[in-house]
Amino acid sequence: MNKKILGLATAALLSLSMSLQAAPVTIKFSHVVAENTPKGQMANEFKRLVEANEKLKDKVVVEVYPNSQLFGDNKVLEAMLLGDVQIAAPSLSKFKKYTKQLQLFDLPFLFKDMAAAEKFQQGPEGQELLNAMKKKGLVGLGYLHNGMKQLSASNPLRVPADAAKQKFRIMSSDVLVEQFEAVKAVPVKKPFSEVFTLLQTKAIDGQENTWSNIYSKKFFEVQPYITESNHGLLDYMVVTSEEFWSGLDKDVQAELKTAMDKAIALGNKVAAEKAESDKKTIAESGRSEIIELSDEDRQKWVDIMKPVWKKFEKEVGAENIAAAQKAGE
Ligand code: SIN
Numbered sequence: 001m002n003k004k005i006l007g008l009a010t011a012a013l014l015s016l017s018m019s020l021q022a023a024p025v026t027i028k029f030s031h032v033v034a035e036n037t038p039k040g041q042m043a044n045e046f047k048r049l050v051e052a053n054e055k056l057k058d059k060v061v062v063e064v065y066p067n068s069q070l071f072g073d074n075k076v077l078e079a080m081l082l083g084d085v086q087i088a089a090p091s092l093s094k095f096k097k098y099t100k101q102l103q104l105f106d107l108p109f110l111f112k113d114m115a116a117a118e119k120f121q122q123g124p125e126g127q128e129l130l131n132a133m134k135k136k137g138l139v140g141l142g143y144l145h146n147g148m149k150q151l152s153a154s155n156p157l158r159v160p161a162d163a164a165k166q167k168f169r170i171m172s173s174d175v176l177v178e179q180f181e182a183v184k185a186v187p188v189k190k191p192f193s194e195v196f197t198l199l200q201t202k203a204i205d206g207q208e209n210t211w212s213n214i215y216s217k218k219f220f221e222v223q224p225y226i227t228e229s230n231h232g233l234l235d236y237m238v239v240t241s242e243e244f245w246s247g248l249d250k251d252v253q254a255e256l257k258t259a260m261d262k263a264i265a266l267g268n269k270v271a272a273e274k275a276e277s278d279k280k281t282i283a284e285s286g287r288s289e290i291i292e293l294s295d296e297d298r299q300k301w302v303d304i305m306k307p308v309w310k311k312f313e314k315e316v317g318a319e320n321i322a323a324a325q326k327a328g329e
Contacts, residue, residue: 025248027062027086027256030070030079032192034216038146038274039089039236040066042267046087049259056255068193073172080241081137089144089236093173099132102237104316104324106175108305111233112328114145114272119327121235125320130237139245141238141257142264145271146210148230152199152223152288153206159297160184160304166205169195176208178308179232183301192217199223210234212271215278220288227291228279231301238264 027050029043047062065071071079073094079085092105104110111117120126121143130140151157153166164184170176172189180187188204192213198204199222207219213234214220238260245253283290293301309321 022059024059024061025252027060028065028070028084029062029087030065030076030085031089032068032073032076033066033213035066037212037216038267038271039144040216041270042089042144042263045266046259046263049262050256053255053259056252056259059252060256068191072193073191077138077239080239083241083244086244087141087238087240089238091146091171092233092235092237093171093176095133095237096173098136098138100315101129101132101317101320103173103175103312104129104320105233105235106173106179107309107312107316107321107324108175108179108231109302110309110321110324111148113230114147114275116324116328117145117233117235118268120324123323123327125323129320133239134242137242138239139242141240141260144236144238144264145268146212146234146236147271147275149208149210149232149234150214151206151208151227151229151231152214152219153225153227154202154223155205156225156289156291157206157227157229158291158293159300163206167203169198169204169207175308175312178311179305182305182308195219196222208232210275211278211282212274215274215282220282220285223288225291226282226288227293229293229298229301231305 029046031039031043033039035041035044043064043066047064050056050060050062071085073090076085076088076090077098080088092102095102111120126143133139155162155166157163160183165186167186167188168180169190170180170187177187190198195207196217196219199207199219206223209219214226220226248256279290282288313321
C-alpha cells in the first residue's frame, strides 16, 4: 500500500470511529409546578448533579421543563411511553390509568404526618409499589415529598357541612371524588395548570393542595380562606420508562440513580422547610385567613371521610392500608 492510500484509509477509519461515538442521551424532565417548589428544586438539582458528574460528561444531557411548559398532567405519561419525555414526577394521584394500587396514597386521613408517609414509602410495601406499573412500561425511581394537603375555599370551612354543594377542583383520582362526595361537595377533575383561573373566575369554589403549591401558584390570592386540615398527602413518584431505563449502559444508569437519590433528598428537605415558610408567608400576606380546626371539628372531617377507605380496600390492598397506618404509630 502506498503512502497516499494508507493516509486515505486512516482518515476514513478516524471519521468512522468519530461517527460511531455515541451522541449524548437527552433526558427531558417535564413537570407542572413552579421552580421554587420541592419538585422544581429537585428537578434542577438533578440536572446540576448530572452536569457536575465527570462520569456522565458528554454522555447525558438533562433538560428541565417546569410549569406544564412541555406536557401537562394528562399527557406526560403517554408522552413518556412514546419516548418524548424521559423523567417526570406526577403526584401519586395521577397514575390511575396505569395502576389502581397507588390510589392508596389518596385515602383521606391515612397518613398521620410526613414522617409516617416517609416510613411507609421506604418500607417493603412502599418499595414494592415503585414497581406497580412495570408491566405498563413505567418504573418508579423513588418517592418525593411535597406535603399534607389543606382545603382552600371562598367560604370558611370549619365543619364538613360547610363544604356541601361547593365545587372543589381535584386531581384525576376516584378516591378524591369519593372524599368530596362524602361531604356532599361537588368534585371537578381539572389539570393543575387551570386551577388559578378556575378559582379567580369563581368557576369553582375551592381546591385542596399543599402550602407550597397554594403559595407558588398564588391560589391564596384568590381564596379568602384556607382550612389547615392536613387531611391527605400530596407526594410524587419519580418515574421513567422501562424501555428508556433498561436501555442505558449500566454504569450510566447507576450514576443517574445516585444523582436522583441525592436530588430527592434535597427536594424532601425543601418540602419540609416550605410547609412551614410558605404557610407563614401566606398568613403574613393577609390575603387568606388560615382556619385552625379544633380537635373536635377535625374529628368530624375524619369520621365522615374515613369510610371512603372501605370502598378502595380491594384495589389498594388491605395490607397496604394496615402498613400505612402502622407507619404512624
Ligand atoms: C403537583 O404538585 O405536581 C400538582 C398538584 C396538583 O395537581 O394539584
